[in-house]
Amino acid sequence: MPHLLLVHIGPVQAFIAQARRTRDLWFGSHLLVELSRAAARALASIPGTKLIFPALDEKGELTGDIANKILAEVEQDPKTAAEAARTAVNKALRARWETLREKLSALLDPAAREAADEQIDTLVEFFAAYVPLSEDDYRGARERVEEELAARKTLRDFVPFERQRGGAHKSSLDGARETVLVGGEPRKETRKHPLFQQYRIGLREELDAIGLLKRAGGEPGQFVPLPTIGLAAYTTRARQTPQCQEPMRKLLEACRRLGFPQVRSKGRPWVEPFPFDAQIFLPDRWEPYFDDLGIPESPRAFGKQYIEPLHDLLGEPHPYVACLVADGDRMGAAIDSLESAEAHQRFSRKLSRLPEIAREIVERDHHGVVVYAGGDDVLAFVTIPDALACAKALREQFIALMDESLPGAAPRPTLSVGIGLGHVLESLGDLLALGREAEQAAKVERDSLALLVEMHTGARKAYIARFDADPLSILQKDIATLATLPMKKVHQVAAMLRRLPHREERLDDAAHWARLLRLDTSATLARSELGAGAAAPDPAALGLDLEGDDYARMHVAIEAWCGRMEVAAFLARAEPSVKKGEAR
Amino acid sequence: MSLVHFALRPRDGIFSKDGRGYYTSEIGRGHGHAWPLPPTIRGALRAALGRGIMEHEGRLLPPSEYEERTRALALEKVITLYRPRGHAFAPEHRVWPTPSDALHTSSGEASLLTRLSPEPPRGGTLAGQKEPALEALWRPYPGKKGKAQRPPPFWSDAAMMQWLWSDEIPSIHAAPTLVPSRRTDVHVTLEPDTLTATPSMMFSSEIVETTSSEGGDWALGVSVQLPEGLTLPPGPITLGNRRRLAPQEAVEAALFAPPDDRLVATPGLRLVLATPAHFERGVVPDGFEATAEHVYVGRLPHVDGKVVLRSALVPGPEDVSGWDMAKRAPKPTRRLVPAGSVYFFVKQDGAPFERAELRALWLTQWGRGTEDGLGVVLPGRWIPERKENA
Numbered sequence: 001m002p003h004l005l006l007v008h009i010g011p012v013q014a015f016i017a018q019a020r021r022t023r024d025l026w027f028g029s030h031l032l033v034e035l036s037r038a039a040a041r042a043l044a045s046i047p048g049t050k051l052i053f054p055a056l057d058e059k060g061e062l063t064g065d066i067a068n069k070i071l072a073e074v075e076q077d078p079k080t081a082a083e084a085a086r087t088a089v090n091k092a093l094r095a096r097w098e099t100l101r102e103k104l105s106a107l108l109d110p111a112a113r114e115a116a117d118e119q120i121d122t123l124v125e126f127f128a129a130y131v132p133l134s135e136d137d138y139r140g141a142r143e144r145v146e147e148e149l150a151a152r153k154t155l156r157d158f159v160p161f162e163r164q165r166g167g168a169h170k171s172s173l174d175g176a177r178e179t180v181l182v183g184g185e186p187r188k189e190t191r192k193h194p195l196f197q198q199y200r201i202g203l204r205e206e207l208d209a210i211g212l213l214k215r216a217g218g219e220p221g222q223f224v225p226l227p228t229i230g231l232a233a234y235t236t237r238a239r240q241t242p243q244c245q246e247p248m249r250k251l252l253e254a255c256r257r258l259g260f261p262q263v264r265s266k267g268r269p270w271v272e273p274f275p276f277d278a279q280i281f282l283p284d285r286w287e288p289y290f291d292d293l294g295i296p297e298s299p300r301a302f303g304k305q306y307i308e309p310l311h312d313l314l315g316e317p318h319p320y321v322a323c324l325v326a327d328g329d330r331m332g333a334a335i336d337s338l339e340s341a342e343a344h345q346r347f348s349r350k351l352s353r354l355p356e357i358a359r360e361i362v363e364r365d366h367h368g369v370v371v372y373a374g375g376d377d378v379l380a381f382v383t384i385p386d387a388l389a390c391a392k393a394l395r396e397q398f399i400a401l402m403d404e405s406l407p408g409a410a411p412r413p414t415l416s417v418g419i420g421l422g423h424v425l426e427s428l429g430d431l432l433a434l435g436r437e438a439e440q441a442a443k444v445e446r447d448s449l450a451l452l453v454e455m456h457t458g459a460r461k462a463y464i465a466r467f468d469a470d471p472l473s474i475l476q477k478d479i480a481t482l483a484t485l486p487m488k489k490v491h492q493v494a495a496m497l498r499r500l501p502h503r504e505e506r507l508d509d510a511a512h513w514a515r516l517l518r519l520d521t522s523a524t525l526a527r528s529e530l531g532a533g534a535a536a537p538d539p540a541a542l543g544l545d546l547e548g549d550d551y552a553r554m555h556v557a558i559e560a561w562c563g564r565m566e567v568a569a570f571l572a573r574a575e576p577s578v579k580k581g582e583a584r
Numbered sequence: 585m586s587l588v589h590f591a592l593r594p595r596d597g598i599f600s601k602d603g604r605g606y607y608t609s610e611i612g613r614g615h616g617h618a619w620p621l622p623p624t625i626r627g628a629l630r631a632a633l634g635r636g637i638m639e640h641e642g643r644l645l646p647p648s649e650y651e652e653r654t655r656a657l658a659l660e661k662v663i664t665l666y667r668p669r670g671h672a673f674a675p676e677h678r679v680w681p682t683p684s685d686a687l688h689t690s691s692g693e694a695s696l697l698t699r700l701s702p703e704p705p706r707g708g709t710l711a712g713q714k715e716p717a718l719e720a721l722w723r724p725y726p727g728k729k730g731k732a733q734r735p736p737p738f739w740s741d742a743a744m745m746q747w748l749w750s751d752e753i754p755s756i757h758a759a760p761t762l763v764p765s766r767r768t769d770v771h772v773t774l775e776p777d778t779l780t781a782t783p784s785m786m787f788s789s790e791i792v793e794t795t796s797s798e799g800g801d802w803a804l805g806v807s808v809q810l811p812e813g814l815t816l817p818p819g820p821i822t823l824g825n826r827r828r829l830a831p832q833e834a835v836e837a838a839l840f841a842p843p844d845d846r847l848v849a850t851p852g853l854r855l856v857l858a859t860p861a862h863f864e865r866g867v868v869p870d871g872f873e874a875t876a877e878h879v880y881v882g883r884l885p886h887v888d889g890k891v892v893l894r895s896a897l898v899p900g901p902e903d904v905s906g907w908d909m910a911k912r913a914p915k916p917t918r919r920l921v922p923a924g925s926v927y928f929f930v931k932q933d934g935a936p937f938e939r940a941e942l943r944a945l946w947l948t949q950w951g952r953g954t955e956d957g958l959g960v961v962l963p964g965r966w967i968p969e970r971k972e973n974a
Contacts, residue, residue: 176903458768
């Protein structure tokens with residue numbers, strides 16, 4: 001009897017979220033796709049097995065990024081098929097590691113060999129579930145196999161580390177596995193091998209075998225450093241501004257002369273204006289960057305000669321970046337409606353176009369880089385001035401793809417997009433967590449956009465809205481409003497709100513409090529700081545809803561408005577302006 | 585040995601740094617555990633005990649002697665506490681890690697809580713370990729319950745007692761929000777000559793707040809065995825990284841006492857981990873072996889006869905790395921079963937778990953690392969749904 005077999009490969013945390021540099025995140029994600037592909041291929045090679053998700057294309061090949069969940073119909077013993085998939089995954093990972101281990105032997109502590117092998121062999125979290133599949137009950141079997149897998153995953157078994165050396169520092173990425181890098185002091189001596197610089201492994205950084213695999217799995221230059229993405233709007237503006245042409249030319253020449261690692265643009269035209277790590281635009285980074293690369297010249301002199309002239313023209317860049325996390329809404333329900341394995345396969349083939357669509361939108365049309373696009377998920381980093389338009393374009397294209405793929409589904413899946421806005425020098429793992437948190441906030445109402453700003457000091461601001469409320473236009477209007485309305489006014493309104501009763505307090509005279517809140521807000525906005533002769537702003541024109549006598553509702557509306565204006569001010573700061581201070 | 589109970593009240597948050605160090609990003613960020621782990625608390629108590637010895641003897645102890653003379657300090661019980669400001673600590677202020685047999689979901693506006701009760705496997709499975717007995721463990725099939733929600737880290741004492749000892753589902757969302765807030769402390773290095781910040785030398789740490797804006801205080805209730813003849817010095821203890829001050833406050837032994845009015849004999853037993861547990865083979869409890877029928881059989885502390893492990897709901901390992909203060913070097917990583925994990929048992933002879941056994945199991949320790957406060961358990965009732973297979 002045929003069976004439906006569902007395989008899950010993880011843990012996503014270790015593959016993707018534990019990342020300091022762009023390459024850690026990108027290659028970790030790539031590795032997970034590669035292992036999923038190995039499992040899918042192993043299953044496809046078993047006679048009588050039909051891949052459903054992902055589905056083979058017309059040429060019988062697996063294309064695009066493959067999600068870490070694989071569904072197949074198997075004719076033979078399902079347990080043997082699952083074992084074949086598990087073996088293929090473990091072998092693929094081992095093979096990757098063994099190739100790298102030879103290549104990077106100069107970086108490895110010989111005493112850590114056994115610990116490293118154990119780290120690799122215990123990394124993968126593999127789960128498979130299988131149920132019988134009768135001819136006329138594909139939907140039921142799919143539900144049962146999903147349920148079986150979910151039930152099995154309530155026990156995530158693990159084994160202890162038995163090959164630890166003890167006394168060794170832990171990986172800077174996960175904090176649990178021992179470092180496999182050479183140690184000893186002084187680090188400038190023990191870590192002077194050029195491979196350390198080539199793979200940007202800091203003197204005090206520690207990497208376990210998985211961390212090293214992610215850091216060195218690809219080739220340097222293949223990955224766009226996060227500051228280069230975050231500052232892409234700034235470098236593009238520098239390229240487009242006539243006064244900046246000469247300082248930019250001199251800077252590029254100096255970067256080449258000093259041997260800064262170069263970034264390949266690879267279908268991302270926006271990298272070309274400054275194909276280097278843009279952290280060099282941040283004065284605080286001059287010294288550590290030169291130190292990391294072992295450049296003997298004075299970083300301060302470099303900064304004064306080549307960077308400060310650009311700061312004089314454009315101001316210092318706003319060193320933040322957007323982590324965009326998008327996820328389809330109601331996909332489970334849509335898939336549940338598919339009546340047969342063939343219908344599911346057809347849907348899988350249509351959905352497999354999403355990675356290509358996402359790459360075009362993010363990398364070609366906006367200043368961004370896709371880290372992962374597979375299934376109904378997109379994870380990307382984008383320069384802040386492009387982030388909202390990028391989210392909107394992704395949502396529109398996703399909906400068009402769903403219209404085409406699931407014409408009969410009601411309701412059809414939509415897309416929720418979370419955008420975490422954090423400092424370009426934060427770890428990729430922390431930025432990803434911020435993006436995911438924003439995505440979760442967007443998923444509450446679905447078909448929504450959520451922006452979550454985390455300042456370098458840890459302070460947070462948020463704005464969430466459904467796409468049908470047109471959040472882009474609202475924020476653009478707010479940004480325009482901030483040209484005349486000082487942020488001080490927003491802060492005063494927020495401070496006034498904090499002094500009034502909380503919205504959850506039970507108030508006997510709520511209507512009275514609502515009137516007071518309306519009057520106090522209007523009065524705060526009308527005070528004289530707007531300048532001589534300026535008319536008091538109309539709250540409604542500012543997008544501030546003070547109607548009615550429902551105190552709690554008004555409290556929520558004002559608080560949301562303050563948060564939205566904070567986010568708008570943050571977005572305004574990210575837009576580079578030709579004259580210093582113009583956008584501030 | 586002498587047993588003492590008290591509460592530690594961290595005054596300015598807790599920073600319980602994980603094993604990553606500060607080199608996690610270009611700008612140095614130390615990451616903290618969501619809540620301090622018991623070995624961190626024991627480390628703080630040993631440091632205080634050592635300081636007390638040195639003060640009493642008027643001399644510095646070399647690291648080896650320091651290590652030797654404080655080693656016998658054992659952390660028997662650790663309970664997280666949350667009380668409204670101004671109240672004395674009482675059993676109702678205990679909070680417990682959210683049990684993993686509770687499924688938190690939402691459907692529309694409503695939040696749902698579903699009890700996950702394991703039953704024999706319905707389909708076939710295969711996972712990473714080549715251990716058929718793991719695949720034969722029972723598992724829960726709750727059906728579709730809406731969208732999974734991230735559970736709160738803690739439940740109130742009232743909710744947990746209801747969960748463990750009655751069929752009723754507690755109203756978790758009506759309880760105060762038991763989520764300690766967090767803040768980021770940013771530090772800079774100052775140039776001694778100019779008293780200005782050194783370029784690029786900024787770093788930050790994640791702090792768990794211990795005073796809530798809702799008017800409550802978080803604390804740690806501890807029950808500690810001290811080496812014979814030694815006492816902890818009075819006054820604050822320094823806890824976690826950056827040695828944040830945590831004054832001691834006397835508590836009643838009742839804080840650690842079992843809920844006698846609730847304990848009743850039960851056909852099946854649930855053990856919820858109140859603190860992480862350490863087993864030699866990962867999730868399988870020490871002393872449990874698989875039979876030819878792929879069933880784990882072993883013994884539990886304070887329970888007569890052999891028991892069968894029916895199910896384990898474990899959300900993955902909690903990897904704990906520590907710092908050896910005496911050797912000034914990192915300790916090896918221990919992979920622990922996280923607090924909140926739930927194990928289900930029946931007796932091999934089919935007899936019920938008696939009240940006296942349940943009483944003895946209350947906050948007893950299970951597994952390894954018991955001196956570090958690991959493996960503290962909460963017993964609870966379980967009625968297996970498919971008794972014929974028990």
